[in-house]
Amino acid sequence: MNLDLTARQAEFRDEVRRFVHERLPADIQARLRLGHPPRKQDTVTWQRILNEKGWAAPHWPREYGGAELGQAERLILLDELFRASAPLPQVFNVGMLGPVLLKFGTDAQKRHFLPKLANLDLWFCQGFSEPGSGSDLASLRTSxxxxxxxxxxxxxxxxxxxxxxxxxxxxxxxxxxxxxxQQGISFLLIDLRTPGITIRPITSIDGQHHLNEVFFDEVRVPVENLVGEEGRGWDCAKYLLMNERTGIANVGLCRERLGYARELAGRLTEAGRPLLDSPKLRGEMAMLDAEIRALEITNWRFLLSSDTAQKTPGFASVLKLKGTELQQDIAQLLQRIAGPSAMERRPHDGDSDGAAHWAGPLAMRYFYSRAASIYGGTSEVQKDILAKTILG
Structure with missing residues (x-):
C-alpha cells in the first residue's frame, strides 16, 4: 500500500509540526520524552491549546468543537503529537464518549456535553469493568x-x-x-459528585495511582443522562470499544519510543563503545522498525478502507493485539538499554516526576506497559474474536 502523502496532506503535516513546535510547553515535552506520564494539568493545558484549532476532537463536527478532519489527517495529527512527545487529548472524552454521543445521544446531550468534552471542562472516566467480570462486560451486576x-x-x-x-x-x-x-443493559452518564459514590485508590505495580474502585450506593441519576435507549446500552458499548481498540494500536507512540531507544543507545556506552555499535541491538531495532511499519500499513488500511468487511471487530482486534505487543517489546528494550540505572527510582509522591534518576521513568513505564494486554479487552479475548470473525 502506498502511504506517500499528497501535497495537501504534506502541507497539513507541516502546519501541525509548526503549531506543536510553537505552542507545546517545553517542560511538558521534556517530561514526556523521558517517559513520565502526563499530569492532569499537562493534559488539560495542552488539550485546550489544541482545541483552539479544533484539533482536540479533530473528527467531530465543527458545531461541537471539532475540525471535521478526514481519517488521513487524523492519523497525521496523531503521529505528529506522538513524534513531539505531546500529551494526547483525553481519550475517554474524545475517543470514546464523544463518538457515542454523536451517534446515540440526544440533541440536548450533544449541545451540553460535547463542547465541554473537547475543551476538557469536564473530565470523564469509564465505568465498565466489575469485580469477577474480567473482560466479560455483559456479566455486569451494577443495577x-x-x-x-x-x-x-x-x-x-x-x-x-x-x-x-x-x-x-x-x-x-x-x-x-x-x-x-447482552440485553437489559443501559448506558448512563453519572456526575461523580452525586451523593452515594465512593472512590478508593488502587496502586499499580509501577507505584502510581492510575486505577480505582468506584462504589454506588443508592445513587440518583437523572433519566435525561441515559444515552440511547434503555436496555440497548450494549449497542453503545460495542460502538465505543471499536473506537477504543483502533486507537490502542498507537503506531506513532511505538515510533517515538523506538526513536528514543536509538537515541539512548547512541549515547550510552559499554566498554567505551556506544551500545548502538552492537550488531545484535541494531538488528533487534531493525526488526521492531519493520513490525511498526507493517502495523502502520494495517492501521491505514483499516481506517481508510471503504470495504465494510475490513471494519469488523476482528480487524480492530488485529490492531489492538499487535499494537500492545509492540509497545511492550519497546518498553522492555528501553529498560534493557538503560540497564541497572532503570531501577533507580523513588516512590511516586503525586505531583513529583516520580524518579530521582533520568532512567527511573523507564522502569515505571515498563511495569505499566504490562497492563496493555488487559485494558481495552484482553489479548486472549482479541484472539477469540480473531478466531471467530477472521478465521471462522
Missing amino acids: ARREAAHYIVNGQKIWTTTAHLADWVFALVRTDAAAKK
Whole structure:
C-alpha cells in the first residue's frame, strides 16, 4: 500500500509540526520524552491549546468543537503529537464518549456535553469493568432501577482509570435483570459528585495511582443522562470499544519510543563503545522498525478502507493485539538499554516526576506497559474474536 502523502496532506503535516513546535510547553515535552506520564494539568493545558484549532476532537463536527478532519489527517495529527512527545487529548472524552454521543445521544446531550468534552471542562472516566467480570462486560451486576425521573444505581466498578481525577463517569448498568445477557443493559452518564459514590485508590505495580474502585450506593441519576435507549446500552458499548481498540494500536507512540531507544543507545556506552555499535541491538531495532511499519500499513488500511468487511471487530482486534505487543517489546528494550540505572527510582509522591534518576521513568513505564494486554479487552479475548470473525 502506498502511504506517500499528497501535497495537501504534506502541507497539513507541516502546519501541525509548526503549531506543536510553537505552542507545546517545553517542560511538558521534556517530561514526556523521558517517559513520565502526563499530569492532569499537562493534559488539560495542552488539550485546550489544541482545541483552539479544533484539533482536540479533530473528527467531530465543527458545531461541537471539532475540525471535521478526514481519517488521513487524523492519523497525521496523531503521529505528529506522538513524534513531539505531546500529551494526547483525553481519550475517554474524545475517543470514546464523544463518538457515542454523536451517534446515540440526544440533541440536548450533544449541545451540553460535547463542547465541554473537547475543551476538557469536564473530565470523564469509564465505568465498565466489575469485580469477577474480567473482560466479560455483559456479566455486569451494577443495577439501575427506574423511579420517576431518576435511575437509582447500586453496585461496584473496578480498574476505573483516572476516576480520582474525573468529574463524571460513563457507566454500563443493568436495568432489566430478567433480560438475556447482552440485553437489559443501559448506558448512563453519572456526575461523580452525586451523593452515594465512593472512590478508593488502587496502586499499580509501577507505584502510581492510575486505577480505582468506584462504589454506588443508592445513587440518583437523572433519566435525561441515559444515552440511547434503555436496555440497548450494549449497542453503545460495542460502538465505543471499536473506537477504543483502533486507537490502542498507537503506531506513532511505538515510533517515538523506538526513536528514543536509538537515541539512548547512541549515547550510552559499554566498554567505551556506544551500545548502538552492537550488531545484535541494531538488528533487534531493525526488526521492531519493520513490525511498526507493517502495523502502520494495517492501521491505514483499516481506517481508510471503504470495504465494510475490513471494519469488523476482528480487524480492530488485529490492531489492538499487535499494537500492545509492540509497545511492550519497546518498553522492555528501553529498560534493557538503560540497564541497572532503570531501577533507580523513588516512590511516586503525586505531583513529583516520580524518579530521582533520568532512567527511573523507564522502569515505571515498563511495569505499566504490562497492563496493555488487559485494558481495552484482553489479548486472549482479541484472539477469540480473531478466531471467530477472521478465521471462522
